[in-house]
Amino acid sequence: MGKHDKKTGKGRLDKFYRLAKEQGYRARSAFKLVHLNRKYDLLSKSKCVIDLCAAPGGWLQVAEKYMPKGSLIIGVDLNAIKPLPHVTTFVSDITTPHCRQMLKQHMHDWKADLVMHDGAPNVGSAWVQDAFTQNELVLQSLKLATEFLIKGGNFVTKVFRSQDYNSLMWVFGQLFKSVEATKPPSSRNVSAEIFVVCRDFIAPKHIDPKFLDPKHVFKDYASLPASIIEPPVTNPDGTTVAATQGSTSSAAAAAARLAANSHAHSNVFAPEKKRRHREGYADGDHTLYHTAPASDFVKGMDPVIVLGGMNRITFESEEEKQWLKSRHTTSDVIANFEDLKVLGKGDFKALMKWRLAIRLEIGLDVKADPTADATEDIDVEPIDEEEQITEDLKKLQEAKSAKTKRERKRANEKKAKDQLKIQLNMTAPEDLDTNDLALKGEEEIFDLEEGEAEAKRQGKSSKRSLRDIVQDADGMDESSSEEENDDDEEDEEILDSDEEKEMKTAMLEGELDGLYETYKERMQERDAKWKVKNERNKDKNFDAWHGIKEKNSDDEGEDNHSEPESEGGWDLLQGKKANDQDSDSDSDSESDSDVDAEEDEDQDMEQVSKPKKAKKSVQFDQPRKNTSLVTSLQETEKRAQMSRQAQLWFDQSVFKGVGDLAALDGDDEEEDEEEEEEEVESQAETEVADEDEDEDEDADEDIEMETEDEEEGSSTLQDEQDDDEFEIVPQDQDDDGTGWDVDDEDQDEVKKKIIKDKGLLTAEAVTLATSLVNRQITASQLIDQGFNKLSAFNKDGLPSWFLDDESKYYKPNIPITKEAVEALKARQRALDARPIKKVAEAKARKKFKAVQRMDKAKKKADDVMGSEEMGDGEKARSVRRMLAKAARGKQKAAEKKIVVAKGVNRGVKGRPTGVKGKYKIVDSRMRKEVRALKRIKKANKKR
Numbered sequence: 001m002g003k004h005d006k007k008t009g010k011g012r013l014d015k016f017y018r019l020a021k022e023q024g025y026r027a028r029s030a031f032k033l034v035h036l037n038r039k040y041d042l043l044s045k046s047k048c049v050i051d052l053c054a055a056p057g058g059w060l061q062v063a064e065k066y067m068p069k070g071s072l073i074i075g076v077d078l079n080a081i082k083p084l085p086h087v088t089t090f091v092s093d094i095t096t097p098h099c100r101q102m103l104k105q106h107m108h109d110w111k112a113d114l115v116m117h118d119g120a121p122n123v124g125s126a127w128v129q130d131a132f133t134q135n136e137l138v139l140q141s142l143k144l145a146t147e148f149l150i151k152g153g154n155f156v157t158k159v160f161r162s163q164d165y166n167s168l169m170w171v172f173g174q175l176f177k178s179v180e181a182t183k184p185p186s187s188r189n190v191s192a193e194i195f196v197v198c199r200d201f202i203a204p205k206h207i208d209p210k211f212l213d214p215k216h217v218f219k220d221y222a223s224l225p226a227s228i229i230e231p232p233v234t235n236p237d238g239t240t241v242a243a244t245q246g247s248t249s250s251a252a253a254a255a256a257r258l259a260a261n262s263h264a265h266s267n268v269f270a271p272e273k274k275r276r277h278r279e280g281y282a283d284g285d286h287t288l289y290h291t292a293p294a295s296d297f298v299k300g301m302d303p304v305i306v307l308g309g310m311n312r313i314t315f316e317s318e319e320e321k322q323w324l325k326s327r328h329t330t331s332d333v334i335a336n337f338e339d340l341k342v343l344g345k346g347d348f349k350a351l352m353k354w355r356l357a358i359r360l361e362i363g364l365d366v367k368a369d370p371t372a373d374a375t376e377d378i379d380v381e382p383i384d385e386e387e388q389i390t391e392d393l394k395k396l397q398e399a400k401s402a403k404t405k406r407e408r409k410r411a412n413e414k415k416a417k418d419q420l421k422i423q424l425n426m427t428a429p430e431d432l433d434t435n436d437l438a439l440k441g442e443e444e445i446f447d448l449e450e451g452e453a454e455a456k457r458q459g460k461s462s463k464r465s466l467r468d469i470v471q472d473a474d475g476m477d478e479s480s481s482e483e484e485n486d487d488d489e490e491d492e493e494i495l496d497s498d499e500e501k502e503m504k505t506a507m508l509e510g511e512l513d514g515l516y517e518t519y520k521e522r523m524q525e526r527d528a529k530w531k532v533k534n535e536r537n538k539d540k541n542f543d544a545w546h547g548i549k550e551k552n553s554d555d556e557g558e559d560n561h562s563e564p565e566s567e568g569g570w571d572l573l574q575g576k577k578a579n580d581q582d583s584d585s586d587s588d589s590e591s592d593s594d595v596d597a598e599e600d601e602d603q604d605m606e607q608v609s610k611p612k613k614a615k616k617s618v619q620f621d622q623p624r625k626n627t628s629l630v631t632s633l634q635e636t637e638k639r640a641q642m643s644r645q646a647q648l649w650f651d652q653s654v655f656k657g658v659g660d661l662a663a664l665d666g667d668d669e670e671e672d673e674e675e676e677e678e679e680v681e682s683q684a685e686t687e688v689a690d691e692d693e694d695e696d697e698d699a700d701e702d703i704e705m706e707t708e709d710e711e712e713g714s715s716t717l718q719d720e721q722d723d724d725e726f727e728i729v730p731q732d733q734d735d736d737g738t739g740w741d742v743d744d745e746d747q748d749e750v751k752k753k754i755i756k757d758k759g760l761l762t763a764e765a766v767t768l769a770t771s772l773v774n775r776q777i778t779a780s781q782l783i784d785q786g787f788n789k790l791s792a793f794n795k796d797g798l799p800s801w802f803l804d805d806e807s808k809y810y811k812p813n814i815p816i817t818k819e820a821v822e823a824l825k826a827r828q829r830a831l832d833a834r835p836i837k838k839v840a841e842a843k844a845r846k847k848f849k850a851v852q853r854m855d856k857a858k859k860k861a862d863d864v865m866g867s868e869e870m871g872d873g874e875k876a877r878s879v880r881r882m883l884a885k886a887a888r889g890k891q892k893a894a895e896k897k898i899v900v901a902k903g904v905n906r907g908v909k910g911r912p913t914g915v916k917g918k919y920k921i922v923d924s925r926m927r928k929e930v931r932a933l934k935r936i937k938k939a940n941k942k943r
């Protein structure tokens with residue numbers, strides 16, 4: 001198995017990797033078969049399985065686990081498989097006849113229920129997921145499957161999606177009744193692999209070899225080199241299959257293709273990283289190992305192609321052998337030429353430099369010598385001795401200053417490198433010497449910024465190119481003026497040699513380019529955010545709320561005036577840097593590491609340039625204030641402060657007595673709103689309470705109604721309670737009259753009847769009655785008490801509000817005793833308990849009466865049936881009637897209607913017209929006489 005980086009890409013340790021470890025599987029790929037088996041139930045019914053390309057044995061483990069005990073499990077691979085219980089394994093290339101023979105040997109004329117193939121071609125130590133080669137391997141495994149599968153057996157294979165995928169599927173379809181492609185969950189999404197499950201092998205007697213011949217199945221096969229398209233061989237059983245001899249393995253084909261691919265450039269630096277090329281092999285290129293003469297590399301126009309496409313550079317011709325003797329041909333160079341597939345970037349550069357040097361030696365390239373051209377054009381005029389001395393002195397001074405500058409330049413280069421490393425997170429800042437000039441450069445960044453700001457304030461042009469900025473960032477001293485830049489340019493001419501200069505310039509350029517690119521990328525990356533921030537800054541209302549700006553617009557304007565926008569300038573860099581910090585703080589898209597890196601950067605800067613701390617705080621704190629995250633908090637605080645200030649302000653005596661100042665404040669408005677809400681809520685609560693009370697009232701009313709029905713106006717206790725709790729509605733005058741019409745004899749009678757039936761119903765009545773019975777008070781005393789100021793209360797003409805009030809408080813205060821209340825309560829409890837018992841009793845009584853009636857009716861019916869006088873029909877009718885009457889029960893006798901016959905009807909006999917039911921005809925005289933008799937009788941009773 002190939003080795004991968006365990007943290008990234010394919011090699012990352014995912015959950016199936018961990019699961020495989022936990023469950024003792026040798027490879028995470030085991031779960032692919034687990035999932036396939038779960039979906040298609042391939043293993044439980046299989047007694048014999050062949051696993052082609054089985055190392056390290058994950059699938060074999062799964063097969064052993066899920067297949068019935070005693071099954072035959074055979075695994076084959078190019079690599080040895082560590083022994084597994086109940087599994088037979090051997091080493092072989094599945095594309096070779098040896099594999100076939102071995103399989104035959106192990107199968108003992110058995111047929112396999114399942115052939116599995118999870119192979120991936122393997123070139124050296126690198127896995128090559130080349131779809132073409134993979135699919136070739138698939139076809140080889142299919143060939144074996146057709147040979148060893150039982151009819152109705154299954155074949156599972158891994159396939160890579162490619163232009164040949166459909167061809168393969170078609171072939172599968174010809175040989176199996178069911179073909180399904182699936183990607184188990186354990187197969188990584190990034191992988192182009194899918195698994196094809198072919199079920200129910202048709203097992204044709206003869207299989208056309210073309211079905212299994214890559215030349216026919218795959219589109220690209222025609223372009224393959226002849227050497228890997230093997231001549232077909234005839235199997236002993238008669239089927240013809242392509243031979244797969246020795247060196248011509250599909251893996252080799254992959255290697256050859258890769259070696260010949262046109263992406264040599266990319267392969268030079270990453271020889272392990274292969275690209276897919278489905279176009280096949282270059283014409284005539286049949287080998288894995290490629291060599292090229294050194295002259296091709298030196299004299300050819302594209303040396304990179306040579307390095308990328310070849311395995312080795314040879315020195316065979318005389319000329320080439322001479323190059324080996326060159327001082328430029330070091331042992332490293334020779335070693336690199338020996339194995340071009342493992343070139344690193346440094347090796348590659350070294351070879352390219354070697355090429356340049358040899359080309360110069362053999363005169364293919366001419367050393368650029370600008371000074372030569374210059375000297376040709378310059379006319380040297382003779383100078384006198386004094387001038388000569390002055391000139392020499394000047395030269396010495398220049399040489400000295402050049403040396404100093406060179407040293408400084410080297411230091412700058414080092415510093416630039418270190419900065420680049422810091423920016424690329426390649427070096428921990430603490431790894432660097434704090435006294436290093438590189439870090440001093442950080443100070444200088446600030447110095448420069450300040451100096452530039454100063455320059456702007458003084459009206460100097462601030463337009464500088466990015467390169468200038470980067471060069472400044474490289475650590476140009478604060479004192480580095482334009483003059484010095486010029487000096488540097490001159491200085492370059494005094495460098496040791498052209499070659500060295502060229503190299504150093506190239507290095508510096510490269511570093512600067514890298515630095516610039518990094519810088520540019522960061523700028524572009526964050527530009528959108530910066531724009532957004534700018535947009536936000538335009539929206540003052542937004543700012544006011546979100547605290548983007550702390551300064552007011554005027555201040556900002558001043559700032560803008562004092563520091564005009566300079567596109568691409570240091571200001572922009574810093575502005576963006578600051579905005580970047582903003583963005584970092586409020587953008588989720590930015591990785592934490594970036595943020596951390598920048599924070600680290602800041603911290604580093606703080607650590608290193610302590611003397612500049614104050615300055616830095618100006619530089620970095622300012623934008624931080626603008627960060628929405630930070631300033632939102634600050635803004636809140638500020639708002640709170642403002643609020644306190646406002647409070648203090650309005651607390652002054654001057655404002656005392658001025659209405660509701662709180663209303664001026666937005667917050668207080670909110671408070672008002674809250675208060676309103678509270679009011680509304682309290683209102684709602686009151687309403688709810690009222691509703692509840694209404695309900696109570698309704699309930700009370702119900703009770704009252706009942707009571708009123710029962711006692712008809714004699715409720716005083718209830719009234720008192722009502723008075724306390726409910727709104728008193730003025731009563732109609734009429735009502736009052738009806739309630740107390742003592743003249744009405746019937747009312748008295750009704751009350752007496754109620755008292756007789758139900759007893760005394762109020763505590764006052766019980767108290768009075770008890771007093772009377774106990775001789776605590778006499779009847780005459782009671783009557784006397786009745787004549788009081790309340791009894792003569794005339795309500796005529798009084799306003800309703802007055803009457804309302806009077807009805808509440810102006811009423812007789814009849815004393816009640818505790819005993820009376822207790823007696824009433826006890827009776828009420830008895831009444832409450834009554835219904836259940838009474839109802840049961842009443843029902844039982846009713847039933848008993850019904851049974852009695854029916855018994856009686858039956859007896860009567862027997863008599864009727866025994867009667868000889870009646871006919872059968874009459875008997876039946878009579879019995880039916882009796883039984884119906886018994887079932888109906890005793891019904892209330894209908895009231896007799898008294899009909900007075902007046903006028904012409906006087907003396908008329910028979911039912912009067914319009915009268916239904918029972919009736920009795922009387923004359924008016926008779927009615928008057930009856931009434932008179934009643935009155936007399938009553939009067940006599942009273943006496």
Ligand SMILES: C[S@@+](CC[C@H](N)C(=O)[O-])C[C@H]1O[C@@H](n2cnc3c(N)ncnc32)[C@H](O)[C@@H]1O
Nearest residue numbers: 053055056057058059077078093094118119120
């Ligand atoms: C992905 S691994 C198989 C993993 C296996 N299914 C398991 O679960 O452990 C692919 C295997 O294919 C094997 N292989 C590639 N080409 C082969 C060939 N021509 N003959 C036999 N095995 C081959 C490799 O040696 C490698 O072990």
